[in-house]
Amino acid sequence: MTDATTDPRSVLITGGNRGIGRSIAEEFLRRGDKVAVTSRSGEGGPEGALTVAADVTDGTSLDAAIKTVEEAHGPVEVLVANAGITDDQLLLRMGDDSFEKVLDTNLTGSFRTVKRVIKSMMRKKKGRIVLISSVVGLYGSPGQVNYAASKSGLIGIARALTRELGSRGITANVVAPGYIDTEMTQSLGEDLQESYRKAIPAGRFADPAEVAKVVAFLASDDAAYISGAVIPVDGGLGMGH
Ligand code: NDP
Numbered sequence: 001m002t003d004a005t006t007d008p009r010s011v012l013i014t015g016g017n018r019g020i021g022r023s024i025a026e027e028f029l030r031r032g033d034k035v036a037v038t039s040r041s042g043e044g045g046p047e048g049a050l051t052v053a054a055d056v057t058d059g060t061s062l063d064a065a066i067k068t069v070e071e072a073h074g075p076v077e078v079l080v081a082n083a084g085i086t087d088d089q090l091l092l093r094m095g096d097d098s099f100e101k102v103l104d105t106n107l108t109g110s111f112r113t114v115k116r117v118i119k120s121m122m123r124k125k126k127g128r129i130v131l132i133s134s135v136v137g138l139y140g141s142p143g144q145v146n147y148a149a150s151k152s153g154l155i156g157i158a159r160a161l162t163r164e165l166g167s168r169g170i171t172a173n174v175v176a177p178g179y180i181d182t183e184m185t186q187s188l189g190e191d192l193q194e195s196y197r198k199a200i201p202a203g204r205f206a207d208p209a210e211v212a213k214v215v216a217f218l219a220s221d222d223a224a225y226i227s228g229a230v231i232p233v234d235g236g237l238g239m240g241h
Pocket residue numbers: 014015016017018019020021038039040041054055056057082083084085105132133134135176177178179180181182183184185
């Protein structure tokens with residue numbers, strides 16, 4: 001199904017070889033867009049997508065990846081900054097290196113990617129930026145001081161960008177998923193998964209496709225007047241954000 005309101009667009013999703021990013025890539029492909037995804041290995045990604053190697057902590061590798069994407073699909077019109085990691089430790093045990101690593105990937109990595117696609121969006125006076133945050137960015141979570149800081153920082157990026165570029169047809173929004181069934185959450189112990197399920201009003205983790213559909217909407221023409229927003233996809237866990 002093609003989105004009737006737009007021609008196929010050049011869409012870039014960081015970290016699109018698995019989990020939520022892969023599901024987002026599949027949703028844009030289903031809508032008929034030209035989709036590129038990154039992974040550190042340059043492998044994986046859904047059929048029909050261009051997979052390029054990029055490490056979001058390395059500006060040079062991002063430069064090369066975006067050049068390849070632009071040559072194949074044209075300037076990036078929709079960016080989904082999704083690549084992210086966790087490295088959980090209670091604060092007393094969290095080393096500076098852990099904090100810096102998580103911030104460098106989740107927050108600075110998103111900044112680096114946005115910075116490299118924004119010029120062509122400004123020239124075209126059209127663009128969509130969706131930053132994948134987390135319920136944890138606003139709700140907090142023990143053992144995730146690094147992760148929570150990185151994810152709430154994305155809100156600052158989206159809101160500052162909205163004020164800078166809102167008049168140029170560019171929107172920047174944040175999607176804040178709750179607990180989604182991916183490798184990231186499967187690595188949690190069964191007891192912890194059960195306690196999270198009890199805390200979620202919906203009583204379950206979400207399928208990655210439930211996040212993907214919201215991202216695709218924010219990237220559509222129908223969402224032209226939504227910018228600087230934080231959209232929860234969390235089964236009610238973070239109500240009152
Ligand atoms: P996964 O661990 O399944 O996938 C993470 C993705 O990020 C992979 O594609 C990985 O690629 C990529 N990645 C990690 N580090 C880098 C890096 N330095 N450079 C480039 N790519 C990198 O995670 P999820 O799909 O669960 O999570 C996706 C996003 O959603 C993350 O930002 C996460 O914080 C967020 N999120 C997830 C939730 C969940 O419940 N699962 C809840 C809320 C938010 P590679 O193959 O190279 O490792």
